[in-house]
Each structure stands twice: as structure tokens, then as C-alpha cells.
Amino acid sequence: MTNVGSTELSGKSLLELDRVDTYYGQIHILQGLSIRIEAGELVCLLGGNASGKSTTLKTILGIVRPRNGVVRVDGEDVTKRPTSYRIGRGLAIVPENRRLFAPMTVLENLEMGAYLRGGGAKEDFERVYELFPLLYERRSQLAGTLSGGEQQMVAMGRALMSRPKLLLMDEPSMGLAPILVEKNFEIIKQVHESGVAMLIVEQNANVSLSIADRGYVLSTGRLVLEGPAAMLRENEELRKAYLGR
Amino acid sequence: MSDSTPHGSHVPAEGPAVGQDEWVARHAEQRFMPGGPLGALEDRIRRVPWWAWLILFLAAASTLPVFEHSGYVRYVAFSTVLYMLLALGLNVVVGWGGLLDLGYVAFYGIGAYAYAMLDSDKFGIHLPTIVSVPLVVAIGAIGGFLLGLPSRRLTGDYLAIVTLFFLQLFQTITTNGDAAFGHNLTGGPNGILNVDPFHLGKHDLVVQHEGIFAVSYFYVALAVFAVVFVALRFVNQSRTGRAWRSQREDPLAAEAMGMPVNWLKLLSFSFGAAVAALTGTLFAAQSASVFPLTFYFVLLIIVYTMVILGGSGSQAGVVAGAVIVSPLLELLRDPGKSRVIFFLALVGGLLLMSRRSRALGIVAIVTLAFGFAVHEILGAIDKSWIAGEHQGGFAGVTDHWVVAPAHMARWIAPTSYIGLIAAVLLVTMVRGRLRLALLVPTVYLTAFVWENVMLAKPEPARYIVLGVILIALMILRPNGLLGERRVEIV
């Protein structure tokens, strides 16, 4: 087990959180959290309910601002920058609950994904349609009328449209049918293999650790464990707390 | 003790453990609490039960006439109680029911008009008060119910527009009701005059002694307020109150949990309307007359201001809102008095804006010096620049401090006023030293504009002040003074 908080901050990682404190109003959520992701890495973020996983992603994106600490992307301090700027630096997210633009069509949703690049090139669409053939069939359907699983695909496709360097995913398989959960992990693996770094939040720790390179474990807003995925899977405490049975 | 938790909290020393969610539930302890005796005091104040506050408040209020003999002040106190009642009623609809009702003051009007029709020479009816007032309250309740009927399907902004229409409807009908179907029903724009005071048997509760407000109405209003306050509080603490708040939070879930949402909305409309109508009878009886325009948009906004400012949903809050806003608006009418308030506010504002007291001291002293210097220099250049009319006061100190030109050239007012707005906005944008430096001319300019531009026209000035208060307060405390923090997590 690695010593918590001892992470070397090289200043060159793709993404770094350096001792951030995040609050909602007066409630202290993230407490001195430091994490780091290198280019091309697949990292998973684990933690019990309300341990601050979604908040971590929001902090990375700048949807909530930390009171203390620094967020760096490619070594650049972006703590004071708005979300849109960070997206421009190569971040993308598949948010909790998908957050599609319900009254827009699937195609328009995908276009929005590539907003900063002016709506997406042909090859972007082709790549997404290749991963999710169904989206091509449904391209002119309003996103809000899709079922949960289809919406999840749109959300993933939309995030990929921006050609991100780092993809953040918040519980991408929540509420999905088992068959889709399976497929989802396939796609994650595929995308990862194409060179995109990823930070995944998942309740299904078993599966996510099986495809991840490294993992972090949060509890009550603090880092309690971190290390290579294989090592975490063997950790007794974690098994007891999360993997159940 | 872990250093990451703010002072004063009692989180157990043991570190966080995997899989624990205890900590979130104890979120109250995660807040910053002001430590020391101040924090303890705040804590103790929080623990005083509501009825103790009410009794204290009533006791304090009822001794007011003992200390204050001015009929005018007593009259203002009386109308403040009316505002308190109106705010309580609106709180039922907006704060508990969650319905954006922009027709509320129409029910105040309906109450006043109904009382005026039942107790005046208009139709020659003079019902005893114990009959007419309950009757009017019932009329108000039924009116609220009827307005609720078509509105029950509408939500949010659509409801707002329908209810606003209702207010318009009330206006149109009362204004044109002097020739409805050939009968003069409402007295039209002239309203109804010579409305009876409250009376029991042959005993009139006189309205005024030689033109001076009769304090008995203040006590009657206060008593009515106490009863309404307690009754509404009890309703809110019952299953009906819980259901009101549930449907405000999530109508669909409330419906699915067995609460008849439509009925509850109608009920809340009715309650608000009944309280407003009851207040209307007090108003009509005391002022002995009713006119359509009294019950219009500005009044609506004022009552809303009170409710929101105090904290919609909190009874104590909305009452506090009324107690602050009503006298404030009244005081601002009078240039002499508003001047005192202004300079007090200026000093208070300075205190708030800068927490570091040393810096504040410097700013205050520099500003003072700055003023005398400007005054002297301008005076030396041209006497007429400082020869203007002063409103006097503060032992004449301000006379030598604020510049007051004898003749305000036409460009001065707009330039200085717009300059002031720009300066204030700038001050909110910059930080640190620069802010302190900017503060000096800004404060001085504020005083200049107040003395020379605003005091000349108290009426717009007081609504400007009201507007600024509304904006500033919303930014500083979006939930109102005593409102509870609310969240909408998505």
C-alpha cells in the first residue's frame, strides 16, 4: 500500500490536483486531495457514497472552484480558468446522469461535443458511428426521447467528438442493463487503447479495476488508498468495504 | 485534532475510513461556526422557542404608544402591522405553497371593498363588525379558491401571469364598477367614502381623535396579527403544512405519496386570500375609505419585498421584513430623516466593506480630510460653489464638508449621479489597496449626490434606495434575512 499523500508532483502530468479543498457552501467536501494522471493512462476513482467522487470531477472541470489548492492541466495552472477553457485544453466528460440536450437531436448533441472545433469533422462522426452504429440510425431523433442506454451512448460519443486527451467518466454504467454494462467496458477499453487517458468513477469496482492501470480510493473527501490497479484488487480493507461478499 | 476541520467542531479524532458515510450526515458540524462568546450567544438565541419571541415582540410593540405620542408614528406603526399581516398571508402562498401569486393584493382589495360595501352608506348596510368581518374573510377565502380553480393546472410563470391578470381584473372592475349594468357598485375611481369604523352594538371604535390616529386600531391590528400568526403556525406544523411544503418541493412525488396536490394548492390560495381580506377590513375601517389604485402593483412589490427580504417560508422572517421595509419607506419620505439614515448607512457600509479596521480608520479619516479640502478649495475658487442650501444637521459639520453649489447647472446632476454609479460598480470590481483608494472619492461623491441630487426629490430617491437594497440584499443573502438555506441538487 502506497503512502497516502506522498505522490510526487512532477508538474508535467496530463492532469494534477494539488492539495485541493472544495466546499459546497460551508460544507467541506474535498479535503486536501492530490491526484495525478499521466498521458494515456486509465485511472479509476473509487469511493463510497458521497465520498466526493463527482465533486472531484467537477473540481477538475472547474464547475466548482476549490478554495485552496491548484489544478494543473499539462503543467499549466488552470485553477482560475472557467470550464470552457479547460475543455479547450483537451478535457472532456461523460457526466453523471448523462446530461444530454434533450430537445436537440442526436446529431446536434454530437455537434455540440465538438463545439470548440466548429462542429466536428467528418472523420469524428465516422469514428463515433463506428463505435456506436445505433447512433447513426437514430441521428435525427430527439435525445430526450431515447432510453437510458442509448442516451449513455450519445453521452460517450459526444465526449469523444472533441478528440480529448483526457476523458472523465462519472458512473457510466449506472442504471444500465447488464448487457450494456458489458459493452460499455468494451468501449472504454477500446477508447483507452486508442491513446486517450481516462479517469473513471465507478461503483462496480471489480470490473473497473480489472481494466484500469491505477486507482485512487476516496473516503469522506480524502484519499485513503492509491496504487496500481492490481494491487488495489488485492487490498483486504477495500475488498471488505466495496467488493462485498 | 485534525487541522482540516474548522475551529469549534467536534469531529472525532480518528481519521477517515474506507466506506464510511457518517461524515456527510454530520455536515452541520462541518460548517464554519463563529467561535467564542459571540458564537455561544448566537447558539443560545437560536434555541429560544418561537412563542417566546412572539410574546416578546408583542410586548415590545404594545408599549410603543407609551413612548411615542405622535399620531403619525402610531399610524405608521399601525400600517406596519397591516404589512406584517399581508406578509404572513403571502408567505402561505409563496413560501409554503410555492405558488408565484401576483394577484395577492387583489384579495386585500376585495376584503377592503367587501367591508366597505357591508358597512357604509354606499348601500345603506351597516352590519355589526362581528358579522361583517367573518363574512368578509369567508368571501376572501372563497375568492382565493375560485382564482385557484383555473390556475391549478398552471405552474410557475404561467401561474404568475394568470394571477397578475386577476389583479388587473380587480382594478378594471373596481375602476369601472361605477357604471356596471347601469348601477354604481364600486364608486369607480372615486372609491367608497365614509366607511364605518369597527363597531360593537352602538359602540364605535373611533378612527381618529381630532384628526389624530386613534391608537386603539393599532392594538386591534396587533391582536389580529397575534391570532393569525399562531393559527398559521399551527397549520404549518400540521399534516396540511407538511403537505404544502411537500408539493412545493416536488408536486409529482407528493401526489404519489397520497397528497391531493390540486386541493392543497387551492387551500393555500384560500388561506392567503383570507388573511389578505381580513387585513383589508382593518384597512377599510381605519381609513374609512377605499380606492381601487391602493391595491396595485407597487403595493404588491412592496409586500413581496418584505417576504423575500425576510426569508420566504419563515414566519419570523417575513414579519421582520415588514418591520424593516415599512418604516424605512416611510422615513425615506422625509428628507430630514432620510439624511440621518443615509449617513448612518454610509458609516455602516464602510464598516462592512472593509473588515480590517485599521484600513477602515484610514479611509474614514482620509475621506473626512478629503471633504474639507475639496470644500475649501472649491470655496476659494468660487463662493457660489459652496453657497447652496444645506439641509442642516450634524451640528453643521456637513455644511463644511459636502459641497453644495448654489445653482445646480443642468449637467451636474446627471454627471455626478452616473459617475457615482460607475464609481460604486468599479469599487466592487477592484480589490486591495486600489479599492481602499477608490473608496475615498466614492464615499465623498455619494454624499455629494445625496445632498444635492437625491434629497431634492425624495420620492424617486426612496424607491432608488429600495431598489438598491433589494439588489444588494439578494447578492449578500439570496435566501433573505431569516430564510433557510435551500439547495437544488441536480
Added chain:
Amino acid sequence: MDTFLQLTVDALTLGSVYALIALGYTLVYGVLKLLNFAHGDVFMVGSFIGFGVLQLLGGTSKPVVPVWLLLVLMVLAAMVGCAVLGVVIERFAYRPLRDAPRIAPLISALGVSFFLANSMQLLFGATPRNYNIFDLANASLYTKGFNVGNVHVALLRIITVVAAFVLMVLLWFLVNRTRTGKAMRATSYDREAAAMMGIDIDKVIVFTFVLGSALAGAGGVLQSLRVPTTVAIGFVVGLKGFTAAVIGGIGSIPGAMAGGLILGFAESFSQGYISTKWSDLIVFSILIAFMIFRPQGLLGRADIRKV
């Protein structure tokens, strides 16, 4: 028949100005879910800017520039001035309240409305201001134009209606055919998700206020070409614009245009054919009946919120 035509002309002039105001309401509501109560007062300030420009350029009796240029300058100045005003209001009164409960910016908007109307009164007094366009070029804006049957359609009305429609078409293109327009739509559906797409929310909101306020400024001048303006018109105008926006389905741009016209027609025809006295009442009754029949407004969309 003549009455009918005349009323139609009236309705179009009234309605096109209502539509301009309604658009401002709808744009801001769409993006911020905020009923911008101060919008009517921005309109009022626009009408005063137009008046100021008119006076600067010599007034109606001896203008120093050709008539068309005079009118264009007045409208442009009001649009620019109001756009700036809108941006300032957004920056200082609404932006700090982005994450507050919904009622807070609403009240702040009321505060801005009070502030604007009364500040204008403080500075310029409550006296109504009449552009007196009648005096311009020997009343030609009133007497020229064309005739339909016995009904005279004055040049002034043609200018008003055409200008309003040109502005609306421009807006429609801007919102539906440009990337910024798309960003506005996305922001209106889900602000946070839009930010996650790299859209600069602040810019979009500022842009929305620029558009809405500029339209209000133009509306202010266009309306005041025909009727006097005062510092107090903000309320009534705002009410009309708000109503029009709601009828059309708040948030919908074509809806606002349609709502404005419907309101114009309802008002004009009820006054013309039924009763001047009860016209307000009749207009509103129609609207209420309409709204109960179609609660999401004419072109509005019912909430697509799944249970």
C-alpha cells in the same frame, strides 16, 4: 371594412413593438430561466436615448441630418446604449446570483427595475417626452404612405413595422444559423452541460443580454416615434412584453413574435369592435382562456422531463 383595415394596421404596429420586447424576455428567460423584470425599463431608457439623440441633432424642427439618417442614428444609438446597459445589469445584478435560488434574481430584477425607473425620474423628471415626429419634414411621415381603400397607412407605421421585422429576422438567423446561436440553445437546455462542451457560459449570457437589450432599445425608439414616452412606461411595457412572451411560449423565439402580434391584434380589435372601457379585460380573458387550453404557450414545448 375600413375599420377592419385600420385596426389591422394599428394591430401590426402595436404588435411588432410588443414582439420586440417579448423577444428580449424570451431570450433571457431561455438562457437564464429568469423573468427579467427590468427589461421594460431598458426599453424606457432606449426611448430616452433616442430622444437625446434627436435633441442633439437639432430636434424635429431643424434636424442637421437627413430624416432617414436621423431615424437610423436614433435607433442605433438606443440599441448600443441599451446593449451596454443590459451588460452592466447582468454583470452586477444577476451574475452574482447565478447559483442562488430562482426567486433571488427575480427580486434583484425588480430592484433593478425600481432603480432604473426612479433614477431616470431623478435625473430627467417625470414629464412625458414627445419626439414630435409630426413636425419632422412637414408631417410627411404622417401624411405620406399609401392608401388601402379609404385607409391611410402612414409612412411612420411602415417604418416601424418593417424595422421591427427586419430586426426579428436578423435575430432569428443569428440564433438558428450560427454557432453562437447553437451555444445559446444548448445553454438554455442545460447550462452546466453546455459548459462541459467548452461553451463559455458567461459570454453566451452576456451576448443574450446584448441582443435582448438592443432589441428593447430599438423597440423603445420605434414606439416613441408615435407616442410620448415617460420614465414610468417600463412597467406597462414590460407587462405587455411578458404577456406576449408567455402566450407565445416563453423561451421560444418565433413564439415571442407570434405572441406579440396576437397581443397587438387582441388589443386593437377588442378596443375597435367591442369596448374601449373593458378592453384590457377582454384581452386578458382571451389570453387566459388560451393559456388554460394550451398551458405551455402557443409555440412552447411541454417539459420533456421524464418521470
Added chain:
Amino acid sequence: MAILDINGVSLSFGGLKVVDGLDLHVNEGEIVSVIGPNGAGKTTLFNLITGIYRPDEGDITLDDQSIVGLQPHVISQRGVSRTFQTLRLFLNMSVKENVMAAAYGHTRAGVFRSMLRTPGMRREEREIERLAQERLAFFGKRLMGYRWDQPAYSLSYANRRRLEIARATATNPRILLLDEPAAGMNPSETHEITELIGELRTEGGYTILVIEHDMHVVEGISDRVVALDHGVKIAEGSFDAVATNAKVVEAYLGLQTAATK
């Protein structure tokens, strides 16, 4: 005997048939799980039963009485209660109040009695409070003590799901509809909720209808499993039977999940 009977119920949105001629019977005291791919119409089925949507065709009966066309609150008062897939708590009310509010349907004190605080009203009020405490106590110490007076928004996701269940039981239902009670929970919490649902039947005596995607839960609780696809029932029976049904495996489970069974 069947307490809830769904006979040939259909519903479409626009052109899309979401529920298509569905028959479903639930017996007193049973726990029935509804599974099916996303968009199969499971939540819609709950919405139909609770009166939020009205079926285009078919009939739904509770104790042999049709409840089609009744308002949701009436259906709730007849004994059907539910939780929501997308949590719908009264966020700004306290935990206890959330539960107390749900007692509205089976309590009687009117507004005038409340205003006067009559002894009867106060007795009823005490009764409601006791009920709320009892329902919250069901979750062990997770929703106990100091949490009663905290606002619901301060709860964690899992606790919110628990509170939804507590609130649903406070309407004194006979049938409880749970929509994905384990969503967003980690394996150990999922395990806990599985046991809890079992206890709900044994201790609370409720008949339970559950929608769930987690096969551990489904396996752990169900007397019977019903699988839907495109609004049509594609399989029904014991968990083992359904989980090995070819149609179910193909449309829903996928080979891997099926293999681990």
C-alpha cells in the same frame, strides 16, 4: 390470490408503443422483480400503476377494483406506494418530515382542528411522529437519531434511496413498487439493501414489485421474475428460469453476465 392485476395494458407516446398488451398479476405477499433492457417500459409500468399515466387500453385492478383513471393520490390512499428511479425526495424538508408528510393520506385532522390544536389532532400528530420514527428505525442506525432533523439534501445518495423507501412505507401501503433501489450503490451496500427488501416483506407484510438491473439483488429477493422488452413480456418465472431464457440473455443479460450465473 392476486392483489394487483394488470390486464392487456398498452400505452404509446407519439407513435412509440412503450407498453404493449401487458398482463401481470401479483399475489399477496409476493416479491416480483421486473427486469428488461433500458427503455423496455419498466418505469412506465410503474407510472401506469400509480396513475401518473393512463393506459390507452386495458385495465388495472387492485383487489378486483379498477384503479384506471383515478388520481395518483387516490391510488396511493388505496394502498399502492412507490419510489422513484430518479430520486424525488422533498429535499428541503427534514428527514423525519419527509416520512411524516407521507402519512397525509391516512390521517384526518383538518385545517381548523389544526389551528385550534384540538386534543384529537394532537393525538394524531403524536401518532404520525411515532410512525415516522418506526419507519426510519427500519434501516438500523443509518437514518436514526441526529439525522431526523437534518434536511434531506444533506444525505448521501444511498441514504436518499433508503429515505425514499421509508417514505413510501409511511403511506401504509399494501403494495410497494421499488424502482432500481440499488442503483448507484456499491456491492456491499447492494448486499445490505437486498436483505432489507426481504425484511420489508417479512416484517412489514408488504407485497413488493421491484425493478432492478443488478442480478445479485434480483436473485436474492425474487419469488418470481418478469422480463420485459419493448413493452412486451418476454419471459416470466423463477429467477433461474428467466436468467437462462435465450431471449432474456440475448436482449438483456449478455453472455458474460449469464455465464457468471
Added chain:
Amino acid sequence: GSNRIAAVSAAGVNCKSTITLPLVTPVTGGAGFLGAEQGSWSKYAVKTLAKPLGLKVKFVLGDTPVEQGPAPAQALAQKYVADKSVLVVLGPSTSGAVAASSSTYYAAKIAHISPSATRTSLTQGSSKEATPAFFRVVPGDYIQGPSDANFMIKTLKVKKVVLLDFQEPYSTGLSDSVEGVLKKAGVSTTRLSAPNTTTDYSAYVTKVPSDADIVFFPTQKPGDAQTFAQQLVEQGKKAKVFGGDGSNDPSAFKAGGSYVSNFAPDITGIKADAAIVAGWKKENPGKAVGSFGPPSYGATQVALNAIALACKAGHGTTTRQAVLSSIKKVKIKNWILGGDLRWSTKSNDPLNAKFYIFQIQSNGAYKLVG
């Protein structure tokens, strides 16, 4: 308690102390021009007249925006009654406000003198709306209505007249009175009614028959009369606008061919007033002499004189009651509105007052025609 207050109010006031003289008038809102004008003249009157009468007077304005109806006047009455330094009140300016507050003033024995409230029923008829504490220095609508109507009938020889009212007391009263006389004379009339918030009158103009001679338009917003006249031209209607005293404002209503009636003549044409006009102009540079100002000066003059009379009778102290009973004793020679001020013995109205009718010339000037 309240008995003590009553005692206080009845006690004498030292004439050497500063006396507060309020003018209750719309300072803000649509009729704000009225308050501005009346205020400037009353202020000027106080400034020039108080000292010679040996009085120290503080002039204050009480605002009653017409948009809020008569209620603000009531609140102000409460305020002034409670203020011991108030002996007499100027106003309220509008009739509705007078009716609403007169009884309060009367109960406190405060006289109030309006410079512009013209509603007939305030002082005349069986059910008077105002109390004996009310006085006015201008003639009532019982003179204006018939005088306007008779001018239309006799001088203009009208056949068809359209009358508007604005759903507020002033215009409804005046339109009623004019309509009555016209009808009796067999003139065909059409009545229209516009909410007070109307700004665009197009639809009303449309309803004016093309053969109508006159549109009687008793607005309190003179700019609206101007717009209406212009829109009549736009639609090719031959009717002319006829405004009441409320639209008498040469700076806003200047549509050539229109008529205006007023209770005051154009005082710039009265020789005896030259000094006053010059003095006022010096205090208010760039402002034109309107028609509401001079009566306000007159009312102030009456009030100050009444206080002075009462002070003299009371040997240095006086009471509200005393001032009230002195009002009718005030007689002013060569007063500002021309001729002498004398009070009617039957009511609290001025004697011999009349209404003047002006026609607006194409250059905007007001020419006296009746």
C-alpha cells in the same frame, strides 16, 4: 393617551416659531409636471411673501402620484395632522385626493386650500365630498363643464362630439358634465373610455367618426393630447382635440387647431403680475409660465395671509382653528389671476371665477378665444 394628543393639537402655536406649510400634489408619476409647476410657484410665494407678513415658513412638498390614487393623500394627512408646526395645508391638487383626506383635516381643524381641484361635488350639491375645512381658489367643473360645452355649441356649432375619459376621477367627472350639457342641446355624443395607463391611442382614433367635430380629451397628461391630435391627422379625421385644464401645457400640447380650457388666464398678459412673473422666472431659469403655477401662488398667498390674520388676532400665538376661520376673511386686491379675490358666501369657492378657453395656433401659441 389620545386625550393628551388632542390637548396638544389644540394648544396655541407661537407665531415666531417656524411654521411648516405643505403642498400636497403629484410630484412624481405621470402628472409630475403638475407638482413641479405648483411647487415652484408656491415656493416662490413663500420666499417672497412670508417675511413681509412677519412669518417664518418652511415649505414642504407632499407627493401624491396619480397612479396610486387618493391613498397617499390620506397618509400625508395623518402626517401633517400629527405635526404641530402645520397650521394650514395647500392642496391636495387632485379632487379624489381632496375627497379622501378632507375629513381628517377637518377633524384636526386644519384648513386646506387647493390650487387645482375642480370637481363640482367637493363643495356643491347635497352630498358634499369635502368638509368645511376645504377651500379652493379656482372655479369648479360646474363652471368648466358647461363653459366648455357651451363654447362648443355656441361658438364652434358642433354636431357630433366624441368624449374620452381615463378611468380616474378628474376626467370622468368632467366628461360627464360636458356630455350632459351637449346632450341637452341635442348634440350627438360618443363616449370612449381609456385605462389611465394607455399610451397608444390608435384604436381610439379609429373609433372617432370621420364627421365628428370635436374630441373632448380631458387628460392630465398633456403629451397624450398632442399625440391624439397628431393621430387624428394621420388618419385623415377632421375632428379637433379639446382639452381641459389638465392638458393646459404649452410645452407639451401644441397641436395647431386644438382647444384648451383653463381656470386661469395667461398671466403673462396681466400687467399687475409682471413683477411676480419676472421674479419667478429668475428663480426658475428657462421654465415657461404654465397655468397651474399661478393659482398655486394664489393659494399660498391666501394661506399665509390667513395665518398672519390669525396671529394678529391671537397676539403672537394662534391655533389651527383660528387660521381656519380666518381664511374667508382674506381678501386680496389685484391678485395673480386677475381682478380681486373674494369668497363666495355660500360655499368655499372663489367669487366671479371663470374658465378661459384657448385655441392653439399653428406655431403652438395659446390664443384666448372664450
